[in-house]
Amino acid sequence: MDLATAIFVGTIAAATPMLLAALGELVVEKSGVLNLGLEGMMLIGAAVAFWLAISGWGLPLAFVGGALAGMLASGLFALLALVFLANQYATGLALAIFGTGLSAMIGMGFGSQPVATLKPLAIPLLGDIPLLGPLLFRFDIVVYLTLAMVPAVWWWLTRSKSGLILRTIGESPENAHAIGYPVRRIRLAAILFGGAMAGLGGAYLSVAYVGIWVENMTAGRGWIALSLVVFAAWRPWRALAGAVLFGGFTILQLHGQILGLPLPSEALSALPYLATIVALVLISQKRRRGMEVPASLARPFRPGA
């Protein structure tokens, strides 16, 4: 595999965990709920998936377990935010901190034990096409599923009736309630979906991307995913672009460090975060009407009040 191919493949793999989390959060925010706890949910998902993997449950169950763990964590958020109408900012931040701590606790016994990471799909014929084969057809199954989620989420939000209802609830829960839609139940479903996606993202990070347990291994990816949603103006395709950009800089700075660029490694490590934010800020300068922040984002809804 030549360098360019390696960079491309690495980029996509590095982008996947963040893209999963961002797509989930995008749906959550479209329903008018802000869950700042992405980082925590990702870490919980990562730890639980890693534990299942080293305990010999197999990778498929590790992913399912990671997703369920993220979902459970988001259920806690949903309870506080939807039932007790707690402040969503504070609750989300608490979840992020709680998840970081809990994942560290789960991971105490993991040591530096490696897991067998997810293998790329061996797609017959397609994988053997020169140039394109290694470039497009040598990823693992989760990468393909994640990439497929981008058009799926886009189509669901913009073309399906249930997606329209979700957007409606994010714009004006009062009106949606008046029409007769179960606002809190739909928001709960969105939050759980977001939690599962974040958990899956974390799981991918621990059992597919890295393969050994490192405490706090998301290293801020949850926060970047969060800002990705905002700067992507709540559009799945832009979230993909942002995630790929981040992934690309992650890989480039690794290669930069390997090649011994005359820059401190800390500065290079900071590069993906910096570049993603700068690029997204530039993109979001030009905003079309109608795709901006959901009008009721982070506003608690109490039916009948």
Next chain:
Amino acid sequence: MATAIDEGMTPRLELRDISKAYPGVVANDAITLSVAPGEIHAILGENGAGKSTLMKIIYGATSPDRGEIRYDGRVLGHHSPAQARALGIEMVYQHFSLFETATVAENIALCLPGRMDLPALSARIAETAARYGLSVEPGRLVADLSMGERQQVEILRCLMRDPRLLILDEPTSVLAPQAVEQLFTVLRRIAAGGCSIIYISHKLDEVRALCQRATVLRGGRVTGSTDPRTASAHDLAVMMIGSDLPVTDHPPASLTPAPLLSVQGLSGRPFGAQGRALDGIALDLFGGEIVGIAGVSGNGQSELAACLSGEAAAPAGRMALLGQDMTGLRADQRRRRGLAYVPEERLGRGAVPGHTLTQNTLLTGYTAGLVRHGLARYAQARARAAAIISRFSVKAEGPQALASSLSGGNLQKFILGRELALDPKVLIVAQPTWGVDVGAAAFIRQRIIDQSRRGAAVLVFSEELEELIEICDRIHVLSEGRLSPSIPRGEATKSRLGSYMTGVGRMH
């Protein structure tokens, strides 16, 4: 028109002895009324008369403490909005429940059961719109529609569900006079098809022009039930407010030789998606007169008011206050020179909701010595707030009451009182009597007239043509960012103003 009402028929809706109390207030007290199939039935009453509560009960959004609701002769037990819709009860709200970021067709799809098939739905929308004479384009984004168009979408949304009882809450508050006529035509057509209509309003002339029956509410009770087409305006007014309509005293104006406020070539950017750019506004305001700005909101009203008050900078044009240029002055600098402004939004713009009336008095009272050396003088502010409360008979617990605890009408009286206490040379008031009951509205209008007759130049923005015709010495119409020539008091009629509002009058 021929009425399809037969007294012997089972009423579509019958309310018996409906009562509903909230802490501290009885909103509905033993209300009984009956609506026949195909009848247009007015619920007439002032703000706070209990109309909204009654509609919520009919629509199932809240349940009565006592009483019985019968629909087609059957008693409704447990009632909910979902059941109301299943029974064919539809509601067009005063503040629309449309989603701005969705298209017309998507908005309608949200209210229909089953799968979403936008092309087929769009065809059905076009067909229904044609049948009732509505002009609705399915593919347009709601954010791009005017208020009148949005209302048509709301009505169409209800019609798509084949309603049997349609409730409209103050539907004309956002419409130009011509659009009101169009609305009435549509409503008559709907009623002729057998659908009953409940028309909630406080406007006597509309109710008399449209409705076959009127139930009048005051203080939560039914004070009369009559045929508004034959009842006199006097009788209806007595039922509604307990006395005849109050009249304001409008002495002749004596103008200052030079304008106190002068605007030339003012152009400005639109505020947001709903806004409208100003296009070469020219305006002279003389001391001693009241000038009205008529027109439906969204035609540049907020932009013009903000440019005049100093909240927004005008990209082009000159403005002079008392003969001196004020184009580059900030809002506080203009206020110090004698300009006062009562904005349209009371909470959050005219007053800080979570602050006391004393603190809210300080907000603009700095020009009258309530702030010295950067320090607030609370004792003086409190005395001043108390004086405003008593002079304007504001119903409040005292200067320590929070602005948010006052009703809309009382807060408006307080804000206007606060500005008048500064004795402004130039007073700008937007929507002075919005949501204010008739008695308080007459009081507010009289205070505005008095201030102008003391030599101040007054500019009033209002959507209520009757109000402008009553108090103004001349009226401009602001439509699509442009200002019509001014029409003097004697010649200003609703139809003449209306023709400028729809753009017809702009030709000459």
